[in-house]
Amino acid sequence: MMLERLTQSFGPSGREKEITQVISEYVTPFSDEVYTDALGNLIAHKKGNGKKIMLAAHMDEIGVAVTYIDEKGFLRFSKIGGLYQRRLLNRRVRFSNGFTGVIDTEENNKDYNIQKMYIDIGATDREQAEKMVSVGDMAVFEGEYKEEYGVIISKALDNRAGCYILIKVLEQIKSENDIYFCFTSQEEVGLRGAKAAAYSVNPEYALAVDVTDTGDTPNCPKMAVNLGGGAAVKVMDRSVITNPDVRIKLIELAKKNNIPYQLEIMTDGGTDAGAIHTSREGVKTGGVSVPTRYIHSPSEMVSKKDLEACIKLIKAFCESNL
Numbered sequence: 051m052m053l054e055r056l057t058q059s060f061g062p063s064g065r066e067k068e069i070t071q072v073i074s075e076y077v078t079p080f081s082d083e084v085y086t087d088a089l090g091n092l093i094a095h096k097k098g099n100g101k102k103i104m105l106a107a108h109m110d111e112i113g114v115a116v117t118y119i120d121e122k123g124f125l126r127f128s129k130i131g132g133l134y135q136r137r138l139l140n141r142r143v144r145f146s147n148g149f150t151g152v153i154d155t156e157e158n159n160k161d162y163n164i165q166k167m168y169i170d171i172g173a174t175d176r177e178q179a180e181k182m183v184s185v186g187d188m189a190v191f192e193g194e195y196k197e198e199y200g201v202i203i204s205k206a207l208d209n210r211a212g213c214y215i216l217i218k219v220l221e222q223i224k225s226e227n228d229i230y231f232c233f234t235s236q237e238e239v240g241l242r243g244a245k246a247a248a249y250s251v252n253p254e255y256a257l258a259v260d261v262t263d264t265g266d267t268p269n270c271p272k273m274a275v276n277l278g279g280g281a282a283v284k285v286m287d288r289s290v291i292t293n294p295d296v297r298i299k300l301i302e303l304a305k306k307n308n309i310p311y312q313l314e315i316m317t318d319g320g321t322d323a324g325a326i327h328t329s330r331e332g333v334k335t336g337g338v339s340v341p342t343r344y345i346h347s348p349s350e351m352v353s354k355k356d357l358e359a360c361i362k363l364i365k366a367f368c369e370s371n372l
Contacts, residue, residue, distance in 0.1 A: 052076065052217065053202065054195040056210035060146050062113030062130050062188045063239045066090050068146070069109045069210075073233050076217045081231070089246045090235035094220060100227035101372045104253035104333070105219070105364065106244050106322040107212030107260065108237030111205070112346055113190040114143060114153075114169070116183055123173030125151065128164070130188060131238030132319075132346055135162040141348065143169060143189035149182050151189065193348025200354050201277070207350040209237070211340045211357060212259040218361045225369045234322055241289065244322035248329035255296065255334050255372055257364060258284075258323035261350070262314050262339035273315075275341050277351065280310025281359040284337030287316035289324020296336030303366040310359050314339050338364055 061069030070092050078084050081094040092109070112131035119125055138153045139162075145151075151169040159166035169189070173179035193205025204210075216231050223229070230251045235243030237260075248256065262282050265273030275282050283300045284292050304311040314337075327335035338360050343351040 123179035142192035241325035261342035282314035282339035289320025
């Protein structure tokens, strides 16, 4: 299954080669040209004579990087992207060469300081560990793909869910507009790939497709987004206040096509929209988000109905008169 393959592919920020190859296989048959840029963005171009539209979904995932190997073979590490440090203990991580480790911490680490945590790969000493991994190697969190009762649970749904949506839109779309499907790099460490891609593409309109938090679990912060409630039309987050014309257009299309939708204000975090909307002289930018529980964990959860709603809404936007 496509989404399972996407989520289980290796691709921490700055090391997106494997996930880039996987996505390229899916988009090439439906694109007029496919290329990568110097920052590692994968761009699939569907040529047209209408408005120039950029669709962006980041393909990188959170992870860790080895900073030091001690004499007993334990690995010290730094974080790649936003990690909830209290949730790291006993989590499995996987390196690109297939080796697996477990995160643990020093006994006196009461404040969950990441500097006092380590990865145990089962090595007996530094010499053996260095045959398995090196300083600078990156690892991602293990989290198998499960689909049940209309929901999907997996690692890296942030943001392979967004990549899946763009691939499905590309497969189905019939539009006169000039559309660039941008699978961006290094979003988790500062929206870096989207900045370069937006400058290169120079679009008139853009949509960032990413995940967003929900407000429907016990004791969570209140938020008007529910799992299964439909595509989340972004109003704002910490990186962007979306363009009113784009936001209103998305709402009108959702109503016209009976696509379930909800409005999203994300008070913590940002998306590629933040980098895109300030590119060059400015881009009319909006966002369509997938409601997701347990973001930045190995057990992120999305609804299949929400994925389908996002696909329909973005397709309708790209096929509309802008």
